[in-house]
Amino acid sequence: ETSQGDAQSSSTGTTSEAAAPTENTKYKEEVVINTGAQVTTLDVQEVSNVAHNRVFKLTHDTLVDLDIDTGKIVPKLAKEWEWLSPTELQLKLRNDVFFHNGEELKASDVVFTFKRAENGKASTGRVSNFVDVVAVDDFTVKITLNKPFVDLLDNMTIPVYSILSEKALIDDPNMGYTVGTGVWKLNEFVSNDYVSFDRFDKYWGELTPTQKLKVKYVPESSVSVISLENGEADLCTDLTSSDAVFVEKNKDLSLVEIDGTTCQFFGFNASKAPWDNKLLRQAVAHAIVKEDIITATENGYGKLATTFWGNSQFGYYDGFGDYEYDLDEAKRLLAEAGYPNGLDLEITVPTGYRVTTAELLQAQLSQIGINVTINEVDSAALTSITNDGTHESFVYGLGFNTAGDDIRRAYSPKSTTNRSHYANDRVIELIDLAVAEFDTDKRLADYKEIQEIAHDEIPVIPLYYQTLFFGTNKNLGGVTWNSTSNTDFSGIYVIEK
Amino acid sequence: MDNHRSKHKSIRTEKETSRQHRNELWYRFKKNKGAMLGLFIIVFLVLVALSADFLLDYKTDVIGQNLKERLQSPSLTHLFGTDELGRDLFFRVIYGARFSISIGVISVSIGLITGTFFGAIAGYFGGYIEEVIMRITDIMSAIPSILLAIAIVTALGASTLNLMIAVGVASIPEFVRITRASVLMVRNQEFIEAARALGVKEWKIIISHVLPNALAPIIVQTTLTTGSSIISASGLSFLGLGVPAPAPEWGSLLSAGRKFIRGYAYLTLFPGMAIMFTVLAFNLMGDGLRDVLDPKLKQ
Amino acid sequence: MLRYILRRIFLMIFVVLGVSFVVFFVINLAPGDVLSKIAPEDATLEEVEALRVELGLDRPIMFRYLDYMKGFVKGDLGKSYITGDDVFKTYMAKLPATLKLAFASIFVSILISIPLGIMAAKNRGSWKDNVSMVAALLGLSMPNFWLGLLLILLFSLKLGWFPTGGAIGFKSLILPAITVGTGLAALLTRTVRSSMLEVIRQDYLRTARAKGVKEKIVINKHAFKNALIPTITIAGTQLTRVLGGAVITETIFAWPGVGRLILDAVYSRDVTMITGCIILKSITISIILLIVDLLYAAVDPRIRAQFAKGGK
Amino acid sequence: MSKENLILEIENLVVNYELEAETVRAVNGISLSLEKGKIVGLVGETGAGKTTTALSILKLIPDPPGIIKNGNISVDGQDIIHASIEEMEVIRGKDVSMIFQDPMTSLNPVFTVGDQIAESIEIHEKISRNEAFKRAGEMLEMVGIPASRATEYPHQFSGGMKQRVVIAIALACNPKLIIADEPTTALDVTIQAQVLSLIKDLIEKNNASMLLITHDLGIVAEICDEVAVMYAGRIVEKGTLEDIFNNTKHPYTEGLFNSLPNIDDRNAILKPIKGLMPDPTNLPRGCSFAPRCDYCTDICEIQPENRMISHTHSVACSAYENPEFSIVRGSK
Amino acid sequence: MKDIILEVKNLKKYFKTPKGMLQAVDDISFSLERGKTLGVVGESGCGKSTTGRTVLRLVEPTSGEIYFEGENIAALSKKALMKKRKDIQMIFQDPFSSLDPRKTVKNIIAEAIVENKMLKDKTAIEKRVLHLMETVGLAERLINAYPHELDGGRRQRVGIARALAVEPKLIVCDEPVSALDVSIQAQILNLLKKLQKEMDLTYIFITHDLSVVNYFSDDIAVMYLGQIVEKAPSEALFDNPRHPYTQALLSAIPVPVIGKKKDRIILKGEISSPINLKDECRFASRCIYADEKCKSKSPVLTEISPNHFVSCYKPLNF
Numbered sequence A: 001e002t003s004q005g006d007a008q009s010s011s012t013g014t015t016s017e018a019a020a021p022t023e024n025t026k027y028k029e030e031v032v033i034n035t036g037a038q039v040t041t042l043d044v045q046e047v048s049n050v051a052h053n054r055v056f057k058l059t060h061d062t063l064v065d066l067d068i069d070t071g072k073i074v075p076k077l078a079k080e081w082e083w084l085s086p087t088e089l090q091l092k093l094r095n096d097v098f099f100h101n102g103e104e105l106k107a108s109d110v111v112f113t114f115k116r117a118e119n120g121k122a123s124t125g126r127v128s129n130f131v132d133v134v135a136v137d138d139f140t141v142k143i144t145l146n147k148p149f150v151d152l153l154d155n156m157t158i159p160v161y162s163i164l165s166e167k168a169l170i171d172d173p174n175m176g177y178t179v180g181t182g183v184w185k186l187n188e189f190v191s192n193d194y195v196s197f198d199r200f201d202k203y204w205g206e207l208t209p210t211q212k213l214k215v216k217y218v219p220e221s222s223v224s225v226i227s228l229e230n231g232e233a234d235l236c237t238d239l240t241s242s243d244a245v246f247v248e249k250n251k252d253l254s255l256v257e258i259d260g261t262t263c264q265f266f267g268f269n270a271s272k273a274p275w276d277n278k279l280l281r282q283a284v285a286h287a288i289v290k291e292d293i294i295t296a297t298e299n300g301y302g303k304l305a306t307t308f309w310g311n312s313q314f315g316y317y318d319g320f321g322d323y324e325y326d327l328d329e330a331k332r333l334l335a336e337a338g339y340p341n342g343l344d345l346e347i348t349v350p351t352g353y354r355v356t357t358a359e360l361l362q363a364q365l366s367q368i369g370i371n372v373t374i375n376e377v378d379s380a381a382l383t384s385i386t387n388d389g390t391h392e393s394f395v396y397g398l399g400f401n402t403a404g405d406d407i408r409r410a411y412s413p414k415s416t417t418n419r420s421h422y423a424n425d426r427v428i429e430l431i432d433l434a435v436a437e438f439d440t441d442k443r444l445a446d447y448k449e450i451q452e453i454a455h456d457e458i459p460v461i462p463l464y465y466q467t468l469f470f471g472t473n474k475n476l477g478g479v480t481w482n483s484t485s486n487t488d489f490s491g492i493y494v495i496e497k
Numbered sequence B: 001m002d003n004h005r006s007k008h009k010s011i012r013t014e015k016e017t018s019r020q021h022r023n024e025l026w027y028r029f030k031k032n033k034g035a036m037l038g039l040f041i042i043v044f045l046v047l048v049a050l051s052a053d054f055l056l057d058y059k060t061d062v063i064g065q066n067l068k069e070r071l072q073s074p075s076l077t078h079l080f081g082t083d084e085l086g087r088d089l090f091f092r093v094i095y096g097a098r099f100s101i102s103i104g105v106i107s108v109s110i111g112l113i114t115g116t117f118f119g120a121i122a123g124y125f126g127g128y129i130e131e132v133i134m135r136i137t138d139i140m141s142a143i144p145s146i147l148l149a150i151a152i153v154t155a156l157g158a159s160t161l162n163l164m165i166a167v168g169v170a171s172i173p174e175f176v177r178i179t180r181a182s183v184l185m186v187r188n189q190e191f192i193e194a195a196r197a198l199g200v201k202e203w204k205i206i207i208s209h210v211l212p213n214a215l216a217p218i219i220v221q222t223t224l225t226t227g228s229s230i231i232s233a234s235g236l237s238f239l240g241l242g243v244p245a246p247a248p249e250w251g252s253l254l255s256a257g258r259k260f261i262r263g264y265a266y267l268t269l270f271p272g273m274a275i276m277f278t279v280l281a282f283n284l285m286g287d288g289l290r291d292v293l294d295p296k297l298k299q
Numbered sequence C: 001m002l003r004y005i006l007r008r009i010f011l012m013i014f015v016v017l018g019v020s021f022v023v024f025f026v027i028n029l030a031p032g033d034v035l036s037k038i039a040p041e042d043a044t045l046e047e048v049e050a051l052r053v054e055l056g057l058d059r060p061i062m063f064r065y066l067d068y069m070k071g072f073v074k075g076d077l078g079k080s081y082i083t084g085d086d087v088f089k090t091y092m093a094k095l096p097a098t099l100k101l102a103f104a105s106i107f108v109s110i111l112i113s114i115p116l117g118i119m120a121a122k123n124r125g126s127w128k129d130n131v132s133m134v135a136a137l138l139g140l141s142m143p144n145f146w147l148g149l150l151l152i153l154l155f156s157l158k159l160g161w162f163p164t165g166g167a168i169g170f171k172s173l174i175l176p177a178i179t180v181g182t183g184l185a186a187l188l189t190r191t192v193r194s195s196m197l198e199v200i201r202q203d204y205l206r207t208a209r210a211k212g213v214k215e216k217i218v219i220n221k222h223a224f225k226n227a228l229i230p231t232i233t234i235a236g237t238q239l240t241r242v243l244g245g246a247v248i249t250e251t252i253f254a255w256p257g258v259g260r261l262i263l264d265a266v267y268s269r270d271v272t273m274i275t276g277c278i279i280l281k282s283i284t285i286s287i288i289l290l291i292v293d294l295l296y297a298a299v300d301p302r303i304r305a306q307f308a309k310g311g312k
Numbered sequence D: 001m002s003k004e005n006l007i008l009e010i011e012n013l014v015v016n017y018e019l020e021a022e023t024v025r026a027v028n029g030i031s032l033s034l035e036k037g038k039i040v041g042l043v044g045e046t047g048a049g050k051t052t053t054a055l056s057i058l059k060l061i062p063d064p065p066g067i068i069k070n071g072n073i074s075v076d077g078q079d080i081i082h083a084s085i086e087e088m089e090v091i092r093g094k095d096v097s098m099i100f101q102d103p104m105t106s107l108n109p110v111f112t113v114g115d116q117i118a119e120s121i122e123i124h125e126k127i128s129r130n131e132a133f134k135r136a137g138e139m140l141e142m143v144g145i146p147a148s149r150a151t152e153y154p155h156q157f158s159g160g161m162k163q164r165v166v167i168a169i170a171l172a173c174n175p176k177l178i179i180a181d182e183p184t185t186a187l188d189v190t191i192q193a194q195v196l197s198l199i200k201d202l203i204e205k206n207n208a209s210m211l212l213i214t215h216d217l218g219i220v221a222e223i224c225d226e227v228a229v230m231y232a233g234r235i236v237e238k239g240t241l242e243d244i245f246n247n248t249k250h251p252y253t254e255g256l257f258n259s260l261p262n263i264d265d266r267n268a269i270l271k272p273i274k275g276l277m278p279d280p281t282n283l284p285r286g287c288s289f290a291p292r293c294d295y296c297t298d299i300c301e302i303q304p305e306n307r308m309i310s311h312t313h314s315v316a317c318s319a320y321e322n323p324e325f326s327i328v329r330g331s332k
Numbered sequence E: 001m002k003d004i005i006l007e008v009k010n011l012k013k014y015f016k017t018p019k020g021m022l023q024a025v026d027d028i029s030f031s032l033e034r035g036k037t038l039g040v041v042g043e044s045g046c047g048k049s050t051t052g053r054t055v056l057r058l059v060e061p062t063s064g065e066i067y068f069e070g071e072n073i074a075a076l077s078k079k080a081l082m083k084k085r086k087d088i089q090m091i092f093q094d095p096f097s098s099l100d101p102r103k104t105v106k107n108i109i110a111e112a113i114v115e116n117k118m119l120k121d122k123t124a125i126e127k128r129v130l131h132l133m134e135t136v137g138l139a140e141r142l143i144n145a146y147p148h149e150l151d152g153g154r155r156q157r158v159g160i161a162r163a164l165a166v167e168p169k170l171i172v173c174d175e176p177v178s179a180l181d182v183s184i185q186a187q188i189l190n191l192l193k194k195l196q197k198e199m200d201l202t203y204i205f206i207t208h209d210l211s212v213v214n215y216f217s218d219d220i221a222v223m224y225l226g227q228i229v230e231k232a233p234s235e236a237l238f239d240n241p242r243h244p245y246t247q248a249l250l251s252a253i254p255v256p257v258i259g260k261k262k263d264r265i266i267l268k269g270e271i272s273s274p275i276n277l278k279d280e281c282r283f284a285s286r287c288i289y290a291d292e293k294c295k296s297k298s299p300v301l302t303e304i305s306p307n308h309f310v311s312c313y314k315p316l317n318f
């Protein structure tokens, strides 16, 4: 139920290397990855979230990729590219790429893919600014946009832009989308249970020594860790901090700890009285002890957040100080807003670990006379409540992409991700300006201004960035770790003793 | 034609010192050690639940947080240790008795009252009324009780009352069945016919003759269901549909503690034991009552 | 016999109709709909509304229900809103795991309860009786998920005997089967015990003894076969319960069964999936109950005779 | 009456049911013997201890709570009281077999009647299952049921037929002694007549002996050679048919006769015994019939001795201390 | 002029069963004089109890008329029936299941009084209960006893007291003594006789014990498979049974007199099932005298001598 959204990230990435492999190293034939979130489809254009993206990256490739160390866009299926104009991007494809069905990758496949994307649930919004995609020749594609969009290449590293095979989808309209160019070829997909893959030996890039890969759905996180300790699995994603300890303690395992980009926050419904009053929100901001929340909810792991912006996202700025913990100031603001004796507040919270956060908020806000009730709902209900705008406040999380324009969905008044129903014309104006701005400094200035406004109006109080934990077999390597969906498991291997 | 057996009884129980029926039941109940233990635990828990408000201050003792003392192992200051928000688990378990016992009792009452009502009607009147009631019961039991509970809790919102309703509603079919079966047995006894011959009205026959005699299996079912309701409620907590935080209902405590089950096992141990012993107590008492109330097992 | 089966099938249709109706409406009572799961994160409110119209979810529920039933009559249970998969196929894919778990846990519970129940009944009131009854009750008194986690801690982590989950191989079945089985065992033990107590008093056992039949055979053959009838009843109803609701166990052991499927569908408000699964589930249960009834007939000739008459 | 000629000898049998709170004194020192080839009737009201006596012979008293406190029982010279369970299992069904009162509940509902008859044969004659089953068919024919019905279940039989099956089971291994515990009480008169004549014929044919328990003096008059009348766990009067019916001595026996409506004289007034049987957990001191007895005197405070009236007739009534004493019925 | 209290005409009661129509009572007619006793005998399942119950309309008759004091009970509305009910009462066979185990003797007897609003005052009710208890010979101290504390005989007395409480005119006694021991049986029979004399009661006395019925009844009706096969004054019936079944029945009674062995007529087979009967003499299959005619059409009950009715083509003569 985590809403980490599409994500794409940067500098925190490291590649895990087990003891350097030698000539006669033996590799485990099948590697098993446990995940706590379900995979419901293998169609890259239908869903875009962390759990799915990790799988999509195994079977499919995007045109360009992100170098995690430098933060630069690097070639993938496209060897090189060129902006012909602010609205025209031309890409040259590699000519040694094959799909799992044996077909060679051609420009026509790219055209087909982006055409098909217009109907995909997750992709339709992504290509809504595409005017045209044409195959200039067999290995050259040209994308025409309706207006300048600086973040296009950045975005195109997200799996939702992965290239599909036209032939495969014509042959099999039902399952053809599983055919990609990635190193892993789908073997079996049992929804709600597991996805298994065979290595695709005609892969254009470097092959992993592993023959088979399985991504298994294990809903209960403590069980997932135990199965790692048992050797049933070689890698566990998304551990809780309390489980991470056991991985750390175990000398056969190693723990990967990564600063996440998902910002956990406490948001208000800024369009509904009384919380449309900035003063009230500021008062609350002064009464919260974020450190305590990190301590209790995440056992101390996590990075304090001061701005509602991904911490590896373009434009991130934390130069201004945070609201100080100051109960007197909080009470003063309450009084100024007309509530000297405090008021009631309902926090809607999805079931799960965020409930602890809500409990802490409840205790902290009681200090300034705000009487909190906690409304625990499942995530479907939360979404519909926040869409309808019947809520007062809520606790949730949001994962950001590296592209600066990703902030649009958090602040655009029409976006469903803007659960605060926050609307500020200047913010929208700045977002529009920035995305068409090729001058980096000017762009950064625009984004800084947005964050200053948001910091002052505080429709959401950012709490912290969640630390991500992965547990692995000590001899596991080949994974490019990354804060969110850019973690690339396709090279995964385990050395057998 | 088999009146042989009843004759035996007549001779044996013919006492010049006529012992009262109820005293006799109590006497037999007392002899059942398990049942007495169950009763003892239940009485104790009810007392704890009733006095929890006098013993503890909800705001400070039960939900008051103290992050400095979070996750402390059991000690003299914190008998059961503290949870991740530094709340004293002992106090929470004690206070939780209120929630768990009342969930058990109230949800069972829902099942009991509704189920007995419809079961008695179905059993006594028979015919197409029975057919309709029983088919609806079939439908209700074809919907997994947990799904029913999920639907109710999600539809009405998570609250203690809704949880009780959810668990209670799920137990209705069983009560309908048991009541009906039991009423069917009583319905054909001659004393019902005798009452009818005397001109006693039907509804009065149901209330004063049928139900009292059909009660034994219902009482047993009630105690047993009270136990299983507490378990069901804890299961719903596991699925995130339990009593909303920060109320210390045992199921919620247990389910909240499960992410610490390895490092801080006591967080699940104590609520788990509390549930286990309570349910055990209700079951022991139910079994004891069954032995006492089942006339066939008298000898 | 055939008439009886036909009657049962007729009732099954009735139950299916009722169940589909109730489920369809109950799910719609819950706040939130499937759009919260299928609309992309960055969708706008308008896009969500458009999608709702596209999927026909904006129409009044009665119409949606009728549409659904139209498909149902044609044998089409619809497609999942989430995955787009055929509901029937999805259910059938999960059914084997559920059946495996259900039968394994019934097996486990029978394995425990029959000897325990007989022993308790034979030694009624003795310490053996008390100990086995308390042991049986303990199984019933533990919340399933707690028991499941404890089993994993002990047998998977500490001892490493069994895997933590997944439905691969026989070994993976053992822990979930024990988790579900202990609860059932408690009920069954009690049933076996009380029906044995009932049977032990029967005159026909005295007849058997008077014939010179050995005590062991009196109990294990003459008494047990009779005590089996109520035991089958309870085992049957419990089986149906496991078939519908081992959700918790399935979650803990990552057991890819029907319960989990339904639960996930509920969380995502996948109405077609929920309704379809529950319809299929109630059909599965009806079939199993029918088999259980036929099983009685195998054990009890009196019931066989009733079936033959076509009555109930 | 030489000992060799006795098929059954019970001496001073005492059986108690020891319940949690109380002790039921079901049988209080009865002695009874049965000659080979004879039919002895054991008569008495409900709770007199008839069934308990019968079950003691096979050591089938439910234990707990039943305990044989005292006494000797021997069947054809073989000691029963000290026999082990294994030894008893050989005797049961082979030397001594029993017909129970209620055919509805005495047959196991889940086995075919053929199986139930064959089981006994299989155990005692050590022959194969098939053969035993064939013999079972023959037994059925003998009690007047077509052998083809051996594969049917008890519920497919009527009450009278079930009782015949029970008889067939009892007779399957040609026992020397048959104990019939109210074998026809559950049956209708016309069926009762059928079954009684069947039993009688079979006993004669097999040259067996029978202890017939009943409370119907009419049946006794019809088929028994000797009668013992039981009251509150004791035998109060014992003798040949002639002794008991035409030369009644005990006031209780007299009371029984007076309670019966006379089929030939519909205007005769019934003279019931007043009061009730005493509570077997709390028997009165002395003669247990005393509280209901019209002839009761002070000496009834003492437990009456068994007194031989003739060499076949005995009575346990202290009133006969007085040689003048006679009961109304006896005097007429 | 005879004072006919009850007249039953062409009474039928059929039950639907899975196998077919069960003809429990099939076209019976009889009448009963006030203050007299009609004995009904027959084997198990022949429809005796059903007849008795239908007279009280505890089961609804399928067809037929039941005139009680000139009024057709079968046609009464439920409400009117409620009022009439107390004139006809029933005493049941099983003294255990006919008393509510959870009520004391007092409550059991008083219920009838309270329900029919015969008395309101508590002490008056209690007085009446005590009076009734005395009438049936129950000691005063048993007033608060529960049924299970009583022996069969006393329980049966409670049942009688309950029936008497509403001052009925007709009592249907459904095997009131067959569950009792001989010595107790005689006590109860004497009591019933005494009450009949004192209160001018009319009895329908159902039993399968012929010696009892002979002692107790003025008229006797012998039933076989839902029909009356013979009906006559007791003496006539016993001295001169005309129906082969009655004869067999009488000859089957064991008599407690030695040497009194009659020529026993042992019937073959047993009473057959009352479901979907054919139009033939129902006794034909067991009757030694049966011929083609008996198997082709059912005979009707005819008066062959004054007050002596037989349903047989060849009534026997002795």
Ligand SMILES: Nc1ncnc2c1ncn2[C@@H]1O[C@H](COP(=O)(O)OP(=O)(O)OP(=O)(O)O)[C@@H](O)[C@H]1O
Pocket (backbone or CB within 6 Å): B004, B007, B008, B009, B011, B012, B299, D017, D019, D024, D025, D026, D044, D045, D046, D047, D048, D049, D050, D051, D052, D053, D062, D065, D066, D215, D280
């Ligand atoms: N299992 C038992 N436990 C306790 N008391 C028993 C048991 N069986 C019999 N009794 C009591 O022992 C006494 C004698 O019983 P028994 O069955 O021998 O009488 P009976 O003469 O056969 O009576 P009936 O004519 O009713 O068969 C009765 O008071 C009876 O209640």
Ligand SMILES: Nc1ncnc2c1ncn2[C@@H]1O[C@H](COP(=O)(O)OP(=O)(O)OP(=O)(O)O)[C@@H](O)[C@H]1O
Pocket (backbone or CB within 6 Å): E015, E016, E017, E022, E023, E024, E042, E043, E044, E045, E046, E047, E048, E049, E050, E051, E208, E274
């Ligand atoms: N409610 C009922 N439903 C169906 N069949 C019934 C019902 N009541 C009685 N019968 C059947 O009607 C027939 C007559 O029953 P009834 O009880 O009148 O017989 P009875 O002569 O009183 O027998 P018994 O001597 O056993 O009491 C029986 O075959 C019985 O099974």
Ligand SMILES: [Mg+2]
Pocket (backbone or CB within 6 Å): D050, D051, D052, D181
């Ligand atoms: Mg007996």
Ligand SMILES: [Mg+2]
Pocket (backbone or CB within 6 Å): E048, E049, E050, E174
């Ligand atoms: Mg009857």
